[in-house]
Amino acid sequence: MSTITRSDVAYVAGLAQLDMDEAATERLVDEMNSILDYMAKLNELDTDAVEPMMHAMALTNVFREDEVAPSLPRELALRGAPVHDEEYFMVPKILDAEGGGA
């Protein structure tokens, strides 16, 4: 398999929405390479004819009747939010004043 570089770490951090400083990036390059090297062991196995296992139980669709039931009261659902009003979760500005994306 491939070797992880600093730019790989930066790219993955971007996907994961994590902020990595220089020291953390260096550390992760080493750690991820050592962990992924160990995992390369899996390539010893020929799995071309093997079905992947997505889940511990072989479930397909689990259906139920679509019935109205009590759900979480709004004030409880909002209780844990860092910022909220009576009805909504509040977040910082999504669009800037010029109309572009943040």
Place this chain on the structure above:
Amino acid sequence: MSPWYEKSAFEIREAVASGAVSARAVTESFLARIDAVDAQVGAYTQVWRDEALAQADAVDAKIAAGEPVGALAGVPISLKELICTQAGETTCSSKILAGFQSPYDATVTQKLLADDAVVLGKVNMDEFAMGSSTENSAVQKTANPWDLSRVPGGSSGGSAASVASATSAISFGSDTGGSIRQPAAFCGCVGLKPTYGRVSRYGLVAFASSLDQIGPLTRDVRDAALAMNVISGKDPRDATSADLPAEDFTKKLGASIAGLKIGLPKEYFVDALGSEVRTLVEKATKVLEEQGAEIVEVSLPHTEYAVSVYYIVAPAEASANLARFDGVRYGFRHPDAKNVTEMYVKSKSEGFGEEVQRRIMLGTYVLSSGYYDAYYLKAQKVRTLITRDFDEAFKACDIILTPTTPSTAFAMGEKSSDPLEMYLNDIFTISANLAGIPGISLPCGKSASGLPVGFQLLSKAFDEATLLQTAYCYEQHGGNDLGLPALS
């Protein structure tokens, strides 16, 4: 008479239900024990003193009124920090959930309360259940009650330390790759990971959804069976919970194991296994053989790939599950964010600890475009091979017997600098989660330095009754009651 905190859940429930002791007196005994020893052990992150006494009083009132009481009436329990409770906080021992009050109870919490258990509080864990030593908690350190300089194991380290130090009669933890069984082995208690789907995951904060299960850590096997009677069952709120008739898990306790076939997988008795652990596990095998079990050798040829598969599948699922902690609906939001993207990035980066960020990074990488087939798909295929190994082995035996861990509890700080070395500690427990089968760890003695050693029994899916029967038989005949650690 020995104090109530030394009693098993079964004994406590019998005494409370028969009126021999009040639930309040039992609860007070455990609270006093917490006051006496938990400053050293550090199992509890929250003690719910007043709420626990109020619950105990409610049980006593039911008994005084002649009303029937539940299967865990008056039994003081603790819950791992990731099991949702409307009371108190549910922090997953993470900064990102500091102060979080769940708006609902987990199904397991509801069932325990409905059966009149008394919740003493919440116990420590590795942040988001990621770790094998509880050193990844952002809240506090937890020590192994048998040697305070050593780790209790993890991720349910607070649960195991609490049961071992007799500050709760039963603790409920969760097991994704060994997180109940490994700390149970390190702390000398019984730890059961049920079959995937046996216990509802509703209200269990998700780590790796195809692997997670809630289970009990107890002082003995009968208590584990009692706990399973309460928490098992189909839950409409968890579509992966199995729709099976209710079962009495105590029904085979005490039944003879004559003729039962116990398989020893040769791949587990390898060089990495410490000699003290090996000797004690072999002794335990002898005990079961003397009780009439037939010992056979079996093979689980893909065992050496389990750690690789697990550390691809679990971080992949975790990276998706943990994306929900975005600072919008609950948890920590960084105060300096100027826009939404900054809010996500700053909140996660500041809120998640080092190991959690490492796993999110690994999981994101193995799912990312160009690497999905090489890592994630490959791991899922090998997961199939590992599961087939068990299907084959269970054609030749009813129960598989293995060590739970390669060694006894390690020193704090000993493995925390090398993530891969820490991951390899899970080598004997991970396969059961990948295959979805149940496993139990129980004590089989102590090392020369006085540290508990555990061994593991595995069964076919949904055959916890035979697992408990075998474990109970060992417990009755193994002569390995460890007693309580010396804590002042």
